[in-house]
Amino acid sequence: MAVNHQSFLDSFVLLAKLPFLARFTVYAVGFRLPFLKRIYRGAGYIGVGMRSIKTTHLHTLFTALRNHERVIMYGDVSDDEERFEFSKGIIRLSQEFKVPILPIAIKGMNKVLPLNEPKLDWGDILLSIGKPSSYFSSPKELKEEVQRLYSKVA
Secondary structure, three states: OEEEEOOOOHHHHHHHHOOOOOEEEEEHHHHHOHHHHHHHHHHOOEEEOOOOOOHHHHHHHHHHHHOOOOEEEEEEEOOOOOOOOOOHHHHHHHHHOOOOEOEEEEEOHHHHOOOOOOOOOOOOOEEEEOOOOEOOOOHHHHHHHHHHHHHHOO
16 A cells, blocks of 8 residues: 555554554664664564665565555655655565555645644544555556545545
């Protein structure tokens, strides 16, 4: 699953709103912090996003994809709901492991706990889920689909 990323709270909202369970990818640096490491491991999170990523994280990700587990991968985080990018790695992994990408658009999270602002406002959080068996040839094509889903949400 590929989701635009707006807040560190995205995972909690997705857990609450999606009609199925999934594993989440998180920035691997969190595994270096003892309190986060324990939470991440307990929740089954998979570390990604660092050039010096541990082999164990890659093995965990590859095993999950090989076993066709549901894995949520985010686009780059942005405080602007319109600006986000997906990495080439998401497309490459989808093709290599022959797993489809389920595009998901999340809207309103950037207002819940905005980056660099100490306020909490739940407001309206909306989700739009794409077709469950989509293959994409490029990050641009995936981004356009998520933006299309995003624009469908009121």
